[in-house]
Amino acid sequence: MRRACIVGCGTTRFTTDTSEALESVLLRSVKNLFDSTPECDRRDVEAMIVSNASGGYAGPGSAGHGSHGGGNRGGRGRPGSAGNLSARDPHAPRRGSGYMAPILAELAGMSPRAAHTVESLCSSGTNAIVSGYAHVASGLADVVLVSGAEIRDTPGRILWWDDSRGEFKHPVYWASLLTSGYKRAFGVSDDDLAVIPARAYANARSNPDALRPEATPTAEDVAGSRRLTGDLRLLDCSRPCTGGASILIASEDVAGRYTDDPVWIAGVGQSVTSAGFAKHQNLSRIESARMACRDALRMAGSRNGSAPMSISDVDVAEIHDAFSVCEPMILEALGMAEPGGGAAASRDLHETASRRINPRGGLIGSGHPLGATGLAQAAEVARQLWREARGRQADNPEVGLVHNMAAAGTSSTALVMVR
Amino acid sequence: MSPVLSEFERAIGRGLFRVPECTECGAAVWPPSEFCSACLGGVRLGLGYGGGGVSGDGDKRLQGRIVECSMEMPAGRPAAGSVRSSFFCLVAFECGIRLIARLAAPVPPAPGDVVVLSSCGMSPDGAGYVFEVSTPDAPEDPANPANM
Numbered sequence: 001m002r003r004a005c006i007v008g009c010g011t012t013r014f015t016t017d018t019s020e021a022l023e024s025v026l027l028r029s030v031k032n033l034f035d036s037t038p039e040c041d042r043r044d045v046e047a048m049i050v051s052n053a054s055g056g057y058a059g060p061g062s063a064g065h066g067s068h069g070g071g072n073r074g075g076r077g078r079p080g081s082a083g084n085l086s087a088r089d090p091h092a093p094r095r096g097s098g099y100m101a102p103i104l105a106e107l108a109g110m111s112p113r114a115a116h117t118v119e120s121l122c123s124s125g126t127n128a129i130v131s132g133y134a135h136v137a138s139g140l141a142d143v144v145l146v147s148g149a150e151i152r153d154t155p156g157r158i159l160w161w162d163d164s165r166g167e168f169k170h171p172v173y174w175a176s177l178l179t180s181g182y183k184r185a186f187g188v189s190d191d192d193l194a195v196i197p198a199r200a201y202a203n204a205r206s207n208p209d210a211l212r213p214e215a216t217p218t219a220e221d222v223a224g225s226r227r228l229t230g231d232l233r234l235l236d237c238s239r240p241c242t243g244g245a246s247i248l249i250a251s252e253d254v255a256g257r258y259t260d261d262p263v264w265i266a267g268v269g270q271s272v273t274s275a276g277f278a279k280h281q282n283l284s285r286i287e288s289a290r291m292a293c294r295d296a297l298r299m300a301g302s303r304n305g306s307a308p309m310s311i312s313d314v315d316v317a318e319i320h321d322a323f324s325v326c327e328p329m330i331l332e333a334l335g336m337a338e339p340g341g342g343a344a345a346s347r348d349l350h351e352t353a354s355r356r357i358n359p360r361g362g363l364i365g366s367g368h369p370l371g372a373t374g375l376a377q378a379a380e381v382a383r384q385l386w387r388e389a390r391g392r393q394a395d396n397p398e399v400g401l402v403h404n405m406a407a408a409g410t411s412s413t414a415l416v417m418v419r
Numbered sequence: 420m421s422p423v424l425s426e427f428e429r430a431i432g433r434g435l436f437r438v439p440e441c442t443e444c445g446a447a448v449w450p451p452s453e454f455c456s457a458c459l460g461g462v463r464l465g466l467g468y469g470g471g472g473v474s475g476d477g478d479k480r481l482q483g484r485i486v487e488c489s490m491e492m493p494a495g496r497p498a499a500g501s502v503r504s505s506f507f508c509l510v511a512f513e514c515g516i517r518l519i520a521r522l523a524a525p526v527p528p529a530p531g532d533v534v535v536l537s538s539c540g541m542s543p544d545g546a547g548y549v550f551e552v553s554t555p556d557a558p559e560d561p562a563n564p565a566n567m
């Protein structure tokens with residue numbers, strides 16, 4: 001296998017705008033990438049991978065609360081699941097389309113050999129990166145553009161297939177059950193979790209792409225925010241939003257043409273435990289995160305040809321804090337805290353104003369444009385390793401990690417990135 | 420839609436929960452699917468479990484235990500005069516099926532509590548199935564009979 005590295009990235013501002021076309025958001029992140037990577041000619045790109053969680057569903061009825069996106073509905077006969085062949089409502093904003101990677105190629109003036117789309121809900125972004133990485137490592141391509149975007153009201157927010165959730169399909173319900181399970185298992189309180197959004201928003205203040213960088217809720221504000229369920233408050237939740245992010249991956253053979261400071265993708269780990277939430281066997285841990293991060297670190301160590309890499313080698317990490325409780329659970333899965341010690345670790349991060357975890361504000365602080373999230377996480381870690389993170393810069397990081405997950409943590413993808 | 424799935428949905432639409440079972444290894448197959456995820460054997464629907472007066476297989480009840488739960492709010496607040504709140508619970512049934520169901524109860528339930536499937540159906544907006552469980556010997560809530 002050849003080594004592969006990140007040589008450029010571009011991101012857009014995250015917004016609440018639902019009037020945008022998906023391809024416009026993708027294209028803007030691609031333009032930002034090439035503006036900041038002038039050494040790369042667009043004609044050098046041999047493969048393009050697009051990440052989007054809408055499943056290509058662009059039909060009428062995809063917008064708004066209570067609608068039924070057909071993109072990830074498994075054909076159980078629900079509204080929108082049967083493949084609506086009627087014409088798209090010309091007045092409806094465009095949430096997605098099939099064939100999005102070739103569409104983006106045409107709009108960006110590129111004619112790559114390969115262009116395809118990756119959809120795996122909230123972890124579409126890192127899974128698209130893995131696909132791009134594999135193209136380069138295998139020798140199929142020397143330069144791959146990976147680009148992800150989402151429109152705020154994407155049907156990818158809800159996994160309609162999962163009938164084991166009954167009528168409780170919105171993500172706030174699985175998040176509530178994980179929160180309840182975690183608090184019960186380890187004697188953690190709501191107040192313990194309230195510091196997590198406070199730190200996320202504090203970090204996001206210096207992230208120019210963040211959805212609401214001006215928001216500065218304290219832990220007390222989090223505790224006092226509206227209760228959505230018995231175990232979840234409004235400010236515990238990341239917000240779906242519109243946004244895009246792109247990265248450029250190059251082989252070791254050509255990377256020198258574009259940069260003298262590549263960020264190597266040294267380790268990749270992936271794990272799928274199930275698709276349905278009810279198959280979670282232990283609600284106080286996220287097993288897919290543990291396995292994906294373990295494997296990514298193992299691969300990074302073996303690629304280095306030195307001692308196995310451990311979590312203590314990681315200087316900066318972007319982790320998938322879709323809801324407050326995810327942060328301590330993932331810290332434990334990574335081995336940054338003992339089982340049950342994640343909440344104390346989160347409090348320590350808060351009290352020390354640490355930038356080691358989620359320096360751009362994570363999903364809670366920055367917003368969560370599903371198909372762009374994994375790419376925005378990877379772009380942030382690359383910028384941290386390049387020391388280009390300005391006001392949110394971690395202390396001299398050399399090794400970074402990305403953890404991105406989907407569908408209540410039933411699957412995870414992890415990347416280890418090394419300068 | 421596969422014949423098993425359409426048959427399952429016809430039954431649940433009438434308030435009857437027919438457990439999908441593998442014809443080869445006997446495992447419960449959930450969510451309903453054409454083939455068993457354990458052995459890829461065929462799937463048939465077993466006898467139905469009804470709740471709330473719906474005729475099922477005699478007076479059998481599908482029994483399980485709560486794995487985890489949380490409270491609904493504000494929509495789940497008890498009706499005026501009711502002494503019950505509404506909870507959503509991950510329930511592990513004895514047949515091997517796990518799902519999220521609603522439970523109306525006067526006090527918060529706890530993991531390990533025994534419950535029975537008291538009703539099931541299709542949600543009014545057609546977005547999926549709905550399940551309700553109750554404690555086996557729960558007294559009727561006069562202000563909220565729909566929760567029984």
Ligand SMILES: [Zn+2]
Pocket residue numbers: 441442443444445446455456457458459460
């Ligand atoms: Zn079987």
